[in-house]
Amino acid sequence: MTTTFERKHLLSSVEMAHFVSHGSILLESVVPDSMNQRAIEVLDAGIPGYPYGTPLDIAFPVGTFVRELLELPTIAGAIRSLVGPDPVIDHHAVHIRPPRGGEAQNMHGDAILDPRVDAFDVQLMYYPRAVTLEQGGTLSVPGTHLRKINQTGIGRYQNLAGQTRLVCPAGTVALLHHGIWHGGRRNDSDEPRYMFKIRFNPTVRQLRLWNTDDIDDPGVLRELTARFGWTSANEGRLELVNRAKLWRVLTGDQQFDIDNYLTREQLRPQFVAIGATDARLGGGPAHAGWGV
Amino acid sequence: MTMTVEESFATRPIDPHLRQQVLILYLGTSALDSNVIGWTRYDGTGRSRPTMGDSDEPPYPTGLDALIDGWRLIQMSQLQAHLPGHEYDVAYLPYEFVFERLVETVAG
Numbered sequence: 001m002t003t004t005f006e007r008k009h010l011l012s013s014v015e016m017a018h019f020v021s022h023g024s025i026l027l028e029s030v031v032p033d034s035m036n037q038r039a040i041e042v043l044d045a046g047i048p049g050y051p052y053g054t055p056l057d058i059a060f061p062v063g064t065f066v067r068e069l070l071e072l073p074t075i076a077g078a079i080r081s082l083v084g085p086d087p088v089i090d091h092h093a094v095h096i097r098p099p100r101g102g103e104a105q106n107m108h109g110d111a112i113l114d115p116r117v118d119a120f121d122v123q124l125m126y127y128p129r130a131v132t133l134e135q136g137g138t139l140s141v142p143g144t145h146l147r148k149i150n151q152t153g154i155g156r157y158q159n160l161a162g163q164t165r166l167v168c169p170a171g172t173v174a175l176l177h178h179g180i181w182h183g184g185r186r187n188d189s190d191e192p193r194y195m196f197k198i199r200f201n202p203t204v205r206q207l208r209l210w211n212t213d214d215i216d217d218p219g220v221l222r223e224l225t226a227r228f229g230w231t232s233a234n235e236g237r238l239e240l241v242n243r244a245k246l247w248r249v250l251t252g253d254q255q256f257d258i259d260n261y262l263t264r265e266q267l268r269p270q271f272v273a274i275g276a277t278d279a280r281l282g283g284g285p286a287h288a289g290w291g292v
Numbered sequence: 293m294t295m296t297v298e299e300s301f302a303t304r305p306i307d308p309h310l311r312q313q314v315l316i317l318y319l320g321t322s323a324l325d326s327n328v329i330g331w332t333r334y335d336g337t338g339r340s341r342p343t344m345g346d347s348d349e350p351p352y353p354t355g356l357d358a359l360i361d362g363w364r365l366i367q368m369s370q371l372q373a374h375l376p377g378h379e380y381d382v383a384y385l386p387y388e389f390v391f392e393r394l395v396e397t398v399a400g
Binding site: 106 | 333381385
């Protein structure tokens with residue numbers, strides 16, 4: 001990645017807040033059509049694998065199609081904002097779902113239970129062709145990314161209120177938090193569905209990596225408190241707490257709070273108010289006694 | 293013992309024409325009459341194949357509505373205490389209600 005970086009290409013605070021609450025951000029039609037046309041041939045040919053943690057320069061050096069994709073300013077800016085400079089490749093894959101092919105997967109989280117609360121990986125998904133509803137783009141459940149579950153332990157959940165199915169124009173890139181609940185769907189169309197994904201690991205602390213000019217914008221809180229069908233009732237407020245915790249990690253602001261929950265948790269004043277605390281204690285040994 | 297396990301478990305059941313359908317509802321609170329936030333179906337008749345993402349609207353607005361429509365509640369989540377130090381952690385959906393009903397098939 002280039003060392004100088006224009007701030008205008010970074011995500012804004014409002015966009016970062018959207019990522020924190022939704023667990024994803026969608027960049028529609030950001031890849032020019034000329035590249036989308038070339039992508040099919042590249043994906044059909046397959047892309048070799050690399051060991052976990054391979055640097056970008058080794059996996060996708062300058063001159064490769066993928067490097068060209070990753071250096072498009074909007075995409076580079078989003079990746080930089082989420083995982084910082086010089087992320088490494090966790091893994092990548094080409095997914096081509098054949099026409100009338102595949103079955104719906106059970107709902108799952110990728111890899112295994114990931115206990116991290118102060119860092120996260122991001123998965124980039126690139127769709128060189130438009131994805132229609134019947135082509136079976138990924139179903140995902142916004143806002144589930146902060147819940148600690150293992151893999152297909154959530155396979156029992158077929159439908160959650162507020163779930164979304166990916167439908168997008170050609171040249172769209174989605175960036176997902178590693179923990180988001182999702183599942184592949186069947187392709188009911190006559191066209192193959194192409195997707196290329198890369199999972200990035202950060203190599204720096206994910207602290208204020210985006211353009212924080214709008215950090216005080218009311219849109220930040222509005223995005224952070226976004227509601228989804230499944231967060232109605234009891235789970236919703238706990239989700240707000242976990243989003244606030246992640247926002248503290250990302251901003252470095254350890255006082256940040258949503259609806260006073262984290263502040264209240266720490267309210268255990270130790271200061272003794274001499275004028276208010278009465279001098280007298282109950283005296284002597286315990287007053288109760290068997291048969292007393 | 294007069295049979296192998298396999299033989300005994302292959303015996304024709306008393307109700308071979310019946311099959312179970314299972315409906316699992318995830319509710320907003322521990323109350324059965326609270327709103328449905330997630331749902332899952334399994335069809336023991338084999339006639340349909342519910343899958344992930346097969347619908348966007350829940351079959352009932354609340355758990356009580358399923359009961360009123362004739363579904364039989366067979367299990368509901370235990371309420372678990374929150375672990376000290378992990379009170380705000382979230383994981384699997386906590387309010388799971390499992391319903392069944394028996395339907396006629398021509399299988400014998």
